[in-house]
Amino acid sequence: MSNTSLAASEVIHTISFPADREQIILVRSEFPVKAPVTELRMPNWTPGSYLIREFAANVNRISAASADGAALSLGKISKDRWQVNTGETDTVVVDYEVFTPDLNVSTSWASQAFALINGASVFLYTPQTSELPQRLSIVSDAGRGESFTAMAPALDGDGFRSENYDELVDNPVAVAKAPVYRFTYEAQDYALLNVGENEFWDGEQAARDVEKIVAETQSFWGINPLKKTYWFMNFIVGGKGGLEHDHSTVIMTGRRQMRNRNDYIKWLGVVAHEFFHVWNVRNMRPVGLAQYDYQNEQYTSQLWLAEGLTSYYDNLLLSRAGLITPKEFMELLAKDIHRLETTPGRLLRPVAEASLDAWIRHYQPNANSVNSTISYYTKGAVIGFVLDTYIRKASKGRRSLDDVMRKMYELYSNEPYSHDAFETVVADMGGAGAGALLRSLLTTTTDPDVDTAFDYYGLELTRGAILVTGEPDEEPLISALGVLWEEDNPGLIVKAVLRGTGGSSAGLIPGDEILAIGNERLTRDKFDSLMASFSPGEQTTLLVSRRDRIIELNIILDVAIPDHFEIVLKSGFGKRDITRLERFLGQDPRQ
Numbered sequence: 001m002s003n004t005s006l007a008a009s010e011v012i013h014t015i016s017f018p019a020d021r022e023q024i025i026l027v028r029s030e031f032p033v034k035a036p037v038t039e040l041r042m043p044n045w046t047p048g049s050y051l052i053r054e055f056a057a058n059v060n061r062i063s064a065a066s067a068d069g070a071a072l073s074l075g076k077i078s079k080d081r082w083q084v085n086t087g088e089t090d091t092v093v094v095d096y097e098v099f100t101p102d103l104n105v106s107t108s109w110a111s112q113a114f115a116l117i118n119g120a121s122v123f124l125y126t127p128q129t130s131e132l133p134q135r136l137s138i139v140s141d142a143g144r145g146e147s148f149t150a151m152a153p154a155l156d157g158d159g160f161r162s163e164n165y166d167e168l169v170d171n172p173v174a175v176a177k178a179p180v181y182r183f184t185y186e187a188q189d190y191a192l193l194n195v196g197e198n199e200f201w202d203g204e205q206a207a208r209d210v211e212k213i214v215a216e217t218q219s220f221w222g223i224n225p226l227k228k229t230y231w232f233m234n235f236i237v238g239g240k241g242g243l244e245h246d247h248s249t250v251i252m253t254g255r256r257q258m259r260n261r262n263d264y265i266k267w268l269g270v271v272a273h274e275f276f277h278v279w280n281v282r283n284m285r286p287v288g289l290a291q292y293d294y295q296n297e298q299y300t301s302q303l304w305l306a307e308g309l310t311s312y313y314d315n316l317l318l319s320r321a322g323l324i325t326p327k328e329f330m331e332l333l334a335k336d337i338h339r340l341e342t343t344p345g346r347l348l349r350p351v352a353e354a355s356l357d358a359w360i361r362h363y364q365p366n367a368n369s370v371n372s373t374i375s376y377y378t379k380g381a382v383i384g385f386v387l388d389t390y391i392r393k394a395s396k397g398r399r400s401l402d403d404v405m406r407k408m409y410e411l412y413s414n415e416p417y418s419h420d421a422f423e424t425v426v427a428d429m430g431g432a433g434a435g436a437l438l439r440s441l442l443t444t445t446t447d448p449d450v451d452t453a454f455d456y457y458g459l460e461l462t463r464g465a466i467l468v469t470g471e472p473d474e475e476p477l478i479s480a481l482g483v484l485w486e487e488d489n490p491g492l493i494v495k496a497v498l499r500g501t502g503g504s505s506a507g508l509i510p511g512d513e514i515l516a517i518g519n520e521r522l523t524r525d526k527f528d529s530l531m532a533s534f535s536p537g538e539q540t541t542l543l544v545s546r547r548d549r550i551i552e553l554n555i556i557l558d559v560a561i562p563d564h565f566e567i568v569l570k571s572g573f574g575k576r577d578i579t580r581l582e583r584f585l586g587q588d589p590r591q
């Protein structure tokens with residue numbers, strides 16, 4: 001029961017889990033009140049993930065009472081708000097349950113095995129109490145395990161305490177039986193929590209690698225804003241991705257992800273990405289995200305910087321930390337360029353606009369996304385490479401994008417940066433030409449000139465044509481339909497039709513199942529060999545099942561999009577290039 005004098009100065013949230021139902025979190029929240037009517041709100045989104053998730057849709061069985069247990073009338077007034085007639089009471093006690101349908105880094109999950117609490121999806125707030133300290137108590141049986149969080153323990157030892165609602169939301173909690181690997185780097189404490197660690201996951205090795213990422217990132221920024229233990233909360237339970245917080249990150253990964261080199265590099269990349277965010281987006285923030293409004297979308301045209309440049313640096317810091325080879329770094333960079341240059345939508349929407357549209361495009365992709373937009377992660381990373389190289393070249397190797405990032409942090413770690421702040425710093429550090437280049441990369445759809453950038457390092461990008469096995473000059477190019485296929489489907493079902501291709505002109509639409517080409521039965525198994533027997537530019541017919549009706553379409557076949565790009569040494573690659581690459585990648589490129 002709450003103590004009235006305490007209740008006047010803090011909000012108390014208590015969560016528990018019913019023994020007989022999975023995916024349910026029971027919440028009791030006690031709010032001090034002063035007015036006779038109080039409005040309760042449930043967030044619609046959580047910072048770092050720019051999607052309206054309508055968390056109120058999972059709130060059920062809500063009721064309100066005064067501190068002495070007398071029921072108070074409560075009614076819903078909009079999709080995300082409730083009104084309580086609090087009358088004379090000075091504390092309103094609200095009970096409700098939260099259903100947790102999805103296991104991902106941005107929402108909550110409750111099961112017998114473990115729980116993940118992301119505050120925005122669980123806790124109500126009132127506008128009058130969101131600046132008050134928030135106490136959190138977790139009632140859990142021993143079977144589920146301990147509570148882990150970067151949130152500070154309450155002063156009296158009872159649960160955890162946040163300074164305000166923002167901090168409650170920013171400190172996810174894991175309830176689990178899980179090993180913790182602790183280390184200290186330059187007087188700063190870190191912990192890696194491995195929920196779901198199994199025989200395929202080497203926790204000690206992962207912790208050593210995380211420590212290398214921490215060391216490299218701290219030395220990159222040269223300044224450390226952390227005030228308490230930083231938690232890498234790693235859920236080895238399937239799923240993917242990560243979400244950044246001030247003093248922690250939630251990461252999800254597959255159970256066997258550490259056993260495959262490329263998959264493990266992906267995990268290391270997520271770790272580096274989320275940790276880089278401590279500086280870039282948590283402490284140094286665009287003006288559009290300065291103060292969180294949990295009910296409404298918040299717009300910024302600078303996710304190419306907050307996310308895209310973070311994506312550029314995550315892999316780069318892995319190289320500088322010696323966790324990946326220069327060759328592996330170049331493969332990852334080539335992959336980003338391939339994704340960019342094979343996405344027709346890059347020609348329609350500048351990356352600054354793609355950022356503003358994150359809420360309705362990046363987080364809600366549809367069959368036409370590939371034609372209508374470009375990922376600010378992918379294009380932002382490629383812009384990072386081109387801009388970085390431009391500054392290195394223009395300053396004769398004296399400066400780089402690293403200096404721009406550090407200058408930005410120096411200027412904007414305490415106040416949000418405006419729309420043109422980055423461009424100004426780029427022009428200051430890299431010259432007017434660098435500023436103009438950046439502006440054009442952000443506001444036009446002209447492709448970033450990666451070829452000139454590679455040339456600076458004595459490298460070359462080959463956008464290899466797709467060839468079937470054999471001598472390149474003798475074999476035909478594989479011709480293509482200009483479509484993307486639905487994954488995890490045994491049939492050849494069109495997921496998207498690329499703009500400007502033969503498939504588009506032929507009239508293919510998403511959902512079409514291709515049954516035959518040129519009167520030959522077409523299946524996944526036979527696709528490559530059958531397509532190789534056609535030449536680009538050749539006209540043929542497709543037999544298509546569209547909403548269960550069989551139709552025939554005429555198609556002029558395209559040249560297939562290359563599977564991947566490759567970065568190779570240019571002739572004359574020499575000592576000067578090695579020096580440049582060494583400064584860029586932090587290691588000798590010849591290894």
Ligand SMILES: [Zn+2]
Nearest residue numbers: 273277307310
């Ligand atoms: Zn990110």
